[in-house]
Amino acid sequence: MALLEVNQLTKQFGKHSKALSDVNFSVQEGEFVTIIGPSGAGKSTLLRCINRMIDATGGEIRFQDKSVLNLKKKELKQVRTKIGMIFQHYNLVNRLSVIENTLHGKLGTKSTMAGVLGLYSQEEKQQAVRILNVLGLKEMIYKRADQLSGGQKQRVGIARALIQNPRMLLCDEPIASLDPNSAKVIMDHLKKISTTMGITVIVNLHQVDVAIKYSDRIIGINSGQVVYNGPAENMTPEDIQRIYGSEADELIFDIGGIHAG
């Protein structure tokens, strides 16, 4: 059974601009799916519709066989605790320490008062330290978030998502502001999360080569519509052209080379 099912999803901003129209796909448990497409194609909108940071206009989204679109506030929060989210600009609280930022992932499961006062149980703190160890941030636990490099910040972002014990991670261009080395570290971590922990990962990406290298499946989007949905290996230059439009022709590098590498 699919973990996430998106049926005929549409999203309209204002009267005329359609961000998404009739989007259909489903994602299996533990799958690594990448969404690619040109800027403004609706990738971020699609991702945010899934956990309802943006409310879709029509269609249906089922997560763990539960319809997400007409949940009440409380139930929605419960669903959100099962979905971790990672952002391009990390979105950490700069003035707080790494471990405090990590523990923020637990707020959704805490009472209002405990969350307000920042009271976390010993187990939660232990879990935070364990996750930070795995992500190679052992030495940084008490450092302030604004003293970290971009790659380290993104790893804190991943830690904050992982401490939720999520079933699924939504990553909105996680490597768009990183240098190639940090980007590789982040992508390797995400891949490991999906293969070893069995957590479903959905990533928005700009880099076609990275998408092909890491994903089980690629969903290509152009002007709000799914134009490709299939395994990474089967992608042809024609598919890429359909996703990015004819202009991309000369920019797209040799796909054969990427597959070989």
Added chain:
Amino acid sequence: MEVKGQLNNVSAPAEHLLEERIKIKPANKAAIVIGLTLTVLSLLTVYAFYSFDYKEFDMTEALIATFANLKVIFLEPHLEHFSFGHALYQVLVTLGLAFLTTLFGAVVAVFFGLLAAENLSSKRVSMIIKGMVAFIRAVPTVLWVLIFAVAAGLGSTAAVIGMTFHSIGYLIKAYSESFEELDRGVIEALQASGANWWQIVFQAVIPSSITYMISWTFLRFEINFAVAVAMGAAAGAGGIGYDMFMASSFYLDMREIGAITYFILAVAIILELFAIRIKNKLKAA
């Protein structure tokens, strides 16, 4: 090839500029209006001085007398009607008035500041609160004290309520603007993990803006100290301001005014030094 052609096109209109004088600020409507306003104001000022009715008034004599008075005030200060200890106590009373009103104002303003911040509440609530706050701030503190004096009677009660009222207005604006500085993404990240409004406020919004909040609050404390001195005189709220009022209009003792002025100056300098230290600490933390 095509690109090169376009580049040539772009640079063509700019080239003729090189031959004439290049103005950095082209004359537009705003610049003309500002220039005209300033000219008219300066002409009016000159005319006003020219058309004053000076009567028997001798400018040089008046200036000399003023300086003589200033000399008496600042170079020969003494305390006549009360002791040094009393003056110190009265300064503390004035500081207390400033502290109390700032504290009340800050507590109330945190809550309404959150509701007034557009990224934390709805646009409508934010607009309503900001509108009301703009009205409160537009009326001077002294006037608020006098308004509340109608109900509470002239004295410390009216001073506390009126000063608190204006502090609330001031701090709501300052706080809500610091809250709005926070990156939308941070709030989004916590919302996406299922955190609720209060948790986001206390775990992300306030930790991020606490330095701004403290420096704004301290600035307001300094303002409130100055206002509290004035309130002692104008509203009979007690403190050093009342003694100053007595010295100047009851005893007509300029030397005592000088002494009190030095007292207030000393306190103001101490407050300023304190503020600088706090700011440096916050920057380092």
